[in-house]
Amino acid sequence: MTNQLIENKSLEKVLEVVKEKEIDRVFLVACGGSSALMYSSKYILDRDSTTMTTEVYSSNEFIYRNPATLNKNSLVILCSHLGKTPETTEAAKFAKSKGALTVSFTYIDDSPLAKESDLVIGYEYGPGIDPAESRNILIIQLTLGLLKVKESSKKYDKLVASLPNLKAVCDKAIEYYAQDALDFADKYKDEKMIYTMASGSNYGVAYTFAICILMEMQWINSHAIHAGEFFHGPFEILDKDTPFILLLGLDETRYMEERALKFTKEYGEKLIILDAKDLDFKGIDKEIRGEIASVVLLYVLRAFSRKLADVRNHPLEKRRYMFKVPY
């Protein structure tokens, strides 16, 4: 694989390259929020692929764990928004040294990560963009595309046909929860600890809200609890004073999220419930709503985070360590 392909930012073009390569392992490698957005891709591949097995690793865990099955038949998908997360760039180098094909999502064309990757997929970013052009959707599109070129899955085409309608779905979802977002900010602005909870393809959204929004951007203690694990330890922490954000998606693990909701409703009082079933997914093919719901929930939660930051007078951009001190 030569570096000339770096210039190629078309997802369809990436799929052409992938199609010609033997792949039995997919490694999803990134850090923090960039890692969290890959969880739904693992969910999709776990459920649907009979020929490829999938791992999600934080970049340095990937390097130091040094998986014995990482080799020339591996596809390594990486992500770093600015493309300068050192451990993710190192992970791309490491993967290439093992003969793997590396495909990176990054916003910056000539970033260190882009330079170390065989193929790069760009995306749109910032307020007002079409979610269909965001990395959150493009990685799902790549995943379903992989399943199309390798295992003739029909979901890729269904996704592509649905994408023109996604922005309206997200906009309506944010509107539907607008008052809840205000209430959330007002009611929970002084909380020291807010838990999040989800399962399946939505767990990554719970994780990113816990570690990136609450801990990183608001300095509020948090922990993303898996809705199934909840009943095997964490639920003992629940009382009427402990805030929980519960996500209910549309995938096959929804039973776990509903079970956790029932219990938290019985013994808790500070509950913020986001349920994709209450949202209007018009124009999104029914067969891919489970895959898409996590992204819609993330858009809604981002609106929640903006209200929270406003009311707390703690801008989402405020940091004490990140990019400010050596680490």
Add this chain to the structure above:
Amino acid sequence: MTNQLIENKSLEKVLEVVKEKEIDRVFLVACGGSSALMYSSKYILDRDSTTMTTEVYSSNEFIYRNPATLNKNSLVILCSHLGKTPETTEAAKFAKSKGALTVSFTYIDDSPLAKESDLVIGYEYGPGIDPAESRNILIIQLTLGLLKVKESSKKYDKLVASLPNLKAVCDKAIEYYAQDALDFADKYKDEKMIYTMASGSNYGVAYTFAICILMEMQWINSHAIHAGEFFHGPFEILDKDTPFILLLGLDETRYMEERALKFTKEYGEKLIILDAKDLDFKGIDKEIRGEIASVVLLYVLRAFSRKLADVRNHPLEKRRYMFKVPY
């Protein structure tokens, strides 16, 4: 596979059965603390196996996710101490329905889980037992045994030769940290939030201490942070008032734990540091110390939890929901 094998609680006998079966996937399936103790097995297989790929799933996530690669070439290892965790028993049934071989760790011979499993491995439990007979070590022994019968790994024999010395190592480790355990209990007894942190094969120990000891048994908020992920969000929560328990093991990911330690020492003050490098591993083969260190750290942390429970006058057995209300 007939149920007559249920009676067989010898690990060596299980390996004889496993040796004759084609296995390309290993699923480690359990809930809560029983799941956490399997993380080190995934670490070992990820690093060392070229022919088997491995997943850790909470039991209901396993069932509802319904992995497409679960089939007659799968080994599903389950664990439930009393063998009556409903979702783990269901997971065993589900795995068998897909043709997989099921091997369960359970303390109760005729438990529901035992009855639904092809093979059962028993273990010792309770204060004063030899750690070499605990499920924490036996699952590592099964994992290394799997690598021996399938890929001629030498580590199994090194482990077996080392096991007679493990109790002394654990006892000395607890003794080494005895004063720290008292100090920890005294200093942090009124904390509302205590984070834990580790990487690699030690992450499961951080996870079990967070969700089972702190949240479940002490009703203290917690969250097990991955030492690599720490720098991509969670570290912004760190200040001089936030307690962190840092685990440093002996596996290949130790760099991440050292990096997290360096940073928390610079910006934090409430640090509890357990470093396997400070312990005496005499009699444990050098090549398997990375695998064993997590279990030794767990034994030390259990001693910490007993002191904490004493000082807080909150017995480790105290529950408000578990086994007391429907869920």
